[in-house]
Amino acid sequence: MKAVALVNKNFFNKKNNNNIYNVNLSGVNLNCGVVDIPKPHFDNKHYKNDNYVLIRVLSFSCNYRDKGIILKSALRMNSGNTYNQMPVSFFGSDFVGIVEEIGKNVSRFNIGDRVIPNCSYPKADNDTAAPGVVTNEASKGWLRINEAKLIAIDDSMDDDIAAGFSIGGQTSESMIRRTHIHEGQKALVLSARSNTSLFIINGLLKRNIDTTIMSTTDWSSEELSIVNGAHYIKISRNSKCWPDDIGKFDVIFDPFFDLHLSDAVKHLNINGRYITCGYKNQHDNFKESTDYLHENNLSRIMIQSMINNLSIMGNCIGTTEDLKRAISKYSRSMKPFRIYDTLSSESIDKFINETYNLRQRFGKVIMKY
Ligand SMILES: NC(=O)c1ccc[n+]([C@@H]2O[C@H](COP(=O)([O-])OP(=O)(O)OC[C@H]3O[C@@H](n4cnc5c(N)ncnc54)[C@H](OP(=O)(O)O)[C@@H]3O)[C@@H](O)[C@H]2O)c1
Structure with a gap:
């Protein structure tokens, strides 16, 4: 071969x-x-x-x-x-x-x-x-x-x-399951253009969850139609903070905690859940001169979490049941x-x-x- x-x-x-x-x-x-x-x-x-x-x-x-x-x-x-x-x-x-x-x-x-x-x-x-x-x-x-x-x-x-399919399907279903998000709650999905986030968005929309997606990239109208029903927010890669007026969410899904954790905890409701499955600087060569803009301050994050009864969760892949659920939810008309x-x-x-x-x-x- x-x-x-x-x-x-x-x-x-x-x-x-x-x-x-x-x-x-x-x-x-x-x-x-x-x-x-x-x-x-x-x-x-x-x-x-x-x-x-x-x-x-x-x-x-x-x-x-x-x-x-x-x-x-x-x-x-x-x-x-x-x-x-x-x-x-x-x-x-x-x-x-x-x-x-x-x-x-x-x-x-x-x-x-x-x-x-x-x-x-x-x-x-x-x-x-x-x-x-x-x-x-x-x-x-x-x-x-x-x-x-x-x-x-x-x-x-x-x-x-x-x-x-496997890694994105298994991980996204695990993340959705572990946050216990349900209809009536609001979700925010970060780095929305990442394949992992596209899986998560697909899983949330299929469950009728009110979903907002945030991305540093311009999406065409055709791309936006693929996540029809989700609210799209564009942010700049080089800005220090997110816009204030985006409101608060019950669950935030984040594939890159080193880019977002500090900002995310500020935008969670009381009893909110933040869940992450990864980080940007997985190799020294991935470091960028703008990384300081996203610095995570542990004290600030923990104070915010304490005051608002937040849960901060890590997630690594998922179970066989998560993968089976991802496969069973797969549909040609609404691909992840x-x-x-x-x-x-x-x-x-x-x-x-x-x-x-x-x-x-x-x-x-x-x-x-
Ligand atoms: N632990 C696990 O089990 C598990 C499983 C699956 C994935 N993951 C993790 O999930 C993350 C995403 O993986 P993936 O394969 O889905 O990624 P991907 O498709 O390669 O992600 C590309 C997107 O990530 C964002 N991004 C990439 N580089 C960036 C930078 N320098 N600054 C700002 N945003 C940047 C952009 O999103 P926007 O254009 O929307 O801003 C970009 O479109 C990784 O951290 C990966 O390790 C972990």
Whole structure:
């Protein structure tokens, strides 16, 4: 199978360097390319494969979390120290694939089933699997995975959507469940253009929650029509505070606490809940000169929380039930995110560029094998 990867120029024949594509990511040059990955041998009688299946990836996508992982791999590859250098490095955490081989205790899947990751956290679905994200190497194309870390999907979900579904679906349903938000309450979703927020907005609108969305990006009328029913607030990336007149909310959903926590607690009603699943500066190279504008002052945050009986919650992914609920709520007519682009392996540079460097990206960029 042709698979995309970061490639180390030092390990490649000079003649092949024409097939290496360069992309800039947070000031670091990435060398990307297409490599041949043969189907690995999978011994279905070996006890180590008892609970495992071999997956052939059909399509995959990257999340914000993968940006830091990609950057770390590239920096290690670019370093002068040959002991640290890898010849290739794969990436990507969401995928859809086909079960090609199964171990002898596998009971949930048959060969030919179409599956996506189940990142169940904090507990995996059985004791032989670890909780959390299933892979950071979806681009490798062939993946050996414990059956507890997968879930089957039916034909109602296309490959493009399935390839970007699990982490956003599982996380957004967990966040909505844990805040106990219900009809009649008001929600604010921050960094609304992020894929995670698009999932959350979709989940809230499907539950008839009064939803306001805040974004630092201009949305076209077509994009706004996708979140029809939500109130849109545009803020500047370079302003110190939010506008005062936006009112107060019962629940605030935030994918980047280092950008918003201070402002968010000021805009919660008594007994309000703030929930976050991430932060911007996941790598030192992501730091910006304007970060001081968003500094979180712990004393101020805690005083505000105490006086108003607020709950501040962290959230990491979600349970299998959360993922099942996300899948059951999926509808073709009200998809949780849009496909910004679907690309093939020769467009690996475009894939990275659109995923991480394009401010106007709305939705997911999918790599189709
Ligand atoms: N813990 C978990 O289980 C979990 C699961 C899923 C996601 N997450 C976290 O959720 C967050 C979002 O992930 P994602 O993959 O959905 O992200 P994404 O789609 O890449 O997010 C892009 C959006 O984030 C905002 N943004 C990005 N860089 C920014 C900057 N420098 N300044 C201001 N805003 C910026 C912008 O929103 P606007 O244009 O609307 O302002 C941008 O459109 C990440 O922190 C990720 O780690 C965590």
